[in-house]
Amino acid sequence: MNFNAFKKLTLTLTLLAFAGIASAADKIYTENDFLNNFSGKTKKVVLEKLGKPVKKNVSIKPTNAEKVTGKTFDGAKKAKSKPVKVEMWYYAGIVSYDPKHTYKEIELTFVNGHVGNVAFFNNR
Numbered sequence: 001m002n003f004n005a006f007k008k009l010t011l012t013l014t015l016l017a018f019a020g021i022a023s024a025a026d027k028i029y030t031e032n033d034f035l036n037n038f039s040g041k042t043k044k045v046v047l048e049k050l051g052k053p054v055k056k057n058v059s060i061k062p063t064n065a066e067k068v069t070g071k072t073f074d075g076a077k078k079a080k081s082k083p084v085k086v087e088m089w090y091y092a093g094i095v096s097y098d099p100k101h102t103y104k105e106i107e108l109t110f111v112n113g114h115v116g117n118v119a120f121f122n123n124r
Contacts, residue, residue, distance in 0.1 A: 034095045041115050059086035086111055
């Protein structure tokens with residue numbers, strides 16, 4: 001394989017690798033449009049419309065949370081309650097706050113698989 005063919009192959013693979021990122025960033029939303037389109041939606045809907053997030057985090061209860069809050073939890077109530085799964089997904093540059101600027105980071109917080117909170121950040 002000669003050098004020019006290698007350069008073309010490398011360029012093609014690079015473009016294909018970033019195709020998923022580009023498709024998610026094709027649409028820039030206003031704050032209200034984003035909230036109207038994604039508040040309360042499922043992970044599946046978000047994935048279909050925005051693609052894979054830049055990063056994900058899962059919320060974990062600290063082991064000493066009861067000591068810090070000063071509240072003890074009744075064992076009987078604890079056994080009856082359903083666990084709540086909280087997960088945060090992060091996207092970049094897809095929501096505008098004026099015609100020329102977008103937020104650096106958008107955080108979608110999922111509670112049991114549905115968007116429960118949306119936050120826009122420029123300072124992270």
